[in-house]
Structure formats: structure tokens, C-alpha cells
Amino acid sequence: MTRFATGAEPSGAAAERGAGHDEQSVSQAVQSMFDGIAPRYDVLNHVLSVNVDSIWWRRTARLFAPVLQNPEAAVLDMCCGTGDMTLALLRHRPLNARPVVALDFSHAMLERAKGKFSSPEFCPHGVVTMEADALHMPLSDNSIDLITAAFGFRNLANYEAGLREMARVLRPGAPLGILDFNEPGGLFGKVYNLYFRHVLPRLGKALSGSSAPYAYLPHSVHRFPKPEEMLAMMRSCGFVQATWTPYTFGIAGLYRAVKA
Numbered sequence: 247m248t249r250f251a252t253g254a255e256p257s258g259a260a261a262e263r264g265a266g267h268d269e270q271s272v273s274q275a276v277q278s279m280f281d282g283i284a285p286r287y288d289v290l291n292h293v294l295s296v297n298v299d300s301i302w303w304r305r306t307a308r309l310f311a312p313v314l315q316n317p318e319a320a321v322l323d324m325c326c327g328t329g330d331m332t333l334a335l336l337r338h339r340p341l342n343a344r345p346v347v348a349l350d351f352s353h354a355m356l357e358r359a360k361g362k363f364s365s366p367e368f369c370p371h372g373v374v375t376m377e378a379d380a381l382h383m384p385l386s387d388n389s390i391d392l393i394t395a396a397f398g399f400r401n402l403a404n405y406e407a408g409l410r411e412m413a414r415v416l417r418p419g420a421p422l423g424i425l426d427f428n429e430p431g432g433l434f435g436k437v438y439n440l441y442f443r444h445v446l447p448r449l450g451k452a453l454s455g456s457s458a459p460y461a462y463l464p465h466s467v468h469r470f471p472k473p474e475e476m477l478a479m480m481r482s483c484g485f486v487q488a489t490w491t492p493y494t495f496g497i498a499g500l501y502r503a504v505k506a
């Protein structure tokens with residue numbers, strides 16, 4: 247039987263393992279980690295990814311343009327953080343479209359997103375922010391026409407529960423896009439993984455002043471199910487047509503599927 251990591255394991259929650267490591271302690275550790283790095287998140291992200299992340303968000307949004315261009319489509323950007331994936335989606339929305347729902351459980355990340363969403367460039371399209379846990383979304387069954395999740399799914403306390411929750415709220419036949427990091431293979435992978443595991447955490451610590459989030463990042467990517475495992479999990483959680491497309495030599499990649 248295929249075995250995959252059941253969910254994220256941030257150091258705060260791992261430390262509580264002896265006292266009962268559970269999904270709630272994982273979620274709380276993830277939430278407080280993002281609340282803590284929110285003020286520096288965007289700058290560090292752009293520096294450490296050399297702005298390639300913007301290409302990934304835009305490429306992902308373009309793939310879902312046919313859904314986004316339907317003004318009636320209900321669109322959810324899950325784990326929206328400071329809102330850059332949401333903004334990439336908004337570029338494809340018509341002026342009279344329903345607002346995109348941008349959901350995250352980190353108040354501080356969401357506050358920064360709200361600042362971006364209120365820019366006159368995006369106001370007419372509209373976004374509704376929702377401070378909520380992706381594992382228990384206050385959304386009706388079969389109500390959403392598209393879900394995206396960029397670099398957030400990997401942080402969920404329970405991946406299967408996350409996929410099942412997404413399947414619950416999506417309408418049958420509606421697409422899902424999960425953009426996240428991957429560990430590339432081959433010679434390139436060896437060099438990149440050296441940077442990702444050893445250089446990036448030091449750089450992140452030097453620039454942000456805190457070591458935990460940038461030690462957690464490569465650790466979480468290493469633990470995250472590999473593409474074939476992730477695709478199997480998606481199929482077992484109610485999705486069909488599951489595919490993975492590597493981005494930038496497989497540093498990241500997009501999982502796509504539709505609800506059966």
C-alpha cells in the first residue's frame with residue numbers, strides 16, 4: 247500500500263509530540279508561524295525565489311482562465327496568504343464577476359492581503375476575505391467552481407482531510423489546482439537541493455531574523471508526498487483526471503484534478 251506523510255509537521259507541533267501531537271497543535275504551530283513572518287513574508291519570498299514565484303502564480307491562473315472568465319463562477323483561493331495567487335486570478339475576472347473568496351487562517355497574512363486587494367487596480371473585481379481553517383471551511387457543499395491553493399496545501403495538518411474538504415465544497419466536475427514546491431531529481435536536483443536545504447535556511451534566517459520558518463520550508467517539502475503519491479491521494483479523495491505539471495525544472499509544480 248502507498249504510504250504518504252499524513253500532514254505538515256512544524257517544529258512547534260513536533261516539540262509537543264510527547265504531550266500529544268495532534269492536528270490542532272500542528273494547525274496552531276503553522277498559524278503562529280505565518281502570523282510571525284507575515285510582515286516580512288513578501289520581501290523574503292521574492293528575494294529567495296528571485297521572483298520566479300510571480301511566474302508560477304500567473305501561469306497557474308492562465309490555465310484556469312476559461313473558468314475565471316465566467317462572471318458567475320464561484321472561485322476560492324485557499325491558503326491565500328498575502329494574496330498574490332488571488333491577484334493573479336483576478337486578472338482573468340471580468341468586471342461584473344462574483345468576488346473571489348480568499349481564505350486563510352492567519353490573521354496577519356490576511357491583513358496584508360487586504361491591503362493589496364483594496365488597491366484601485368483590483369477593487370472593481372472584488373475579493374471577499376475569509377479567516378478560516380482550510381480543513382473546516384464555512385462554505386456549502388457543491389458550491390465552488392474552482393479552487394486554487396498556492397504553497398499552502400503542504401502546510402495542512404492532514405492532507406487527506408484537506409483534499410476531502412476541497413472535494414466537499416467543489417461542484418461535481420469543477421477543477422482544483424494545487425501549486426506547491428517539489429524536490430527535483432537528477433544532477434540539477436542535487437545542486438538545487440543543496441541550496442534549498444543548506445543555503446536558503448541561512449539566508450532566510452539572516453534576512454528575517456528568525457530561523458524556524460526557513461528551516462521548516464525545506465523540511466516540509468522533503469516530507470510532502472512525491473507527485474505520484476499525491477496524485478494517488480487525490481484520486482482516493484474523490485478527484486479524477488489528476489495530473490502534475492513540473493514548473494521550472496521541477497522546483498515547483500501544479501497538481502490539477504476535477505471533482506468526480
Ligand SMILES: C[S@@+](CC[C@H](N)C(=O)[O-])C[C@H]1O[C@@H](n2cnc3c(N)ncnc32)[C@H](O)[C@@H]1O
Nearest residue numbers: 280325326327350351352355379380396398401
Ligand atoms: C506559504 S503561504 C502561501 C501564501 C500564498 N498562497 C502564496 O502563494 O504566497 C501558506 C499560507 O497557508 C496558510 N495556511 C496553512 N494552513 C492553513 C489552514 N489549515 N487553513 C487556512 N490557511 C492555512 C498560512 O496561514 C499561509 O498564509
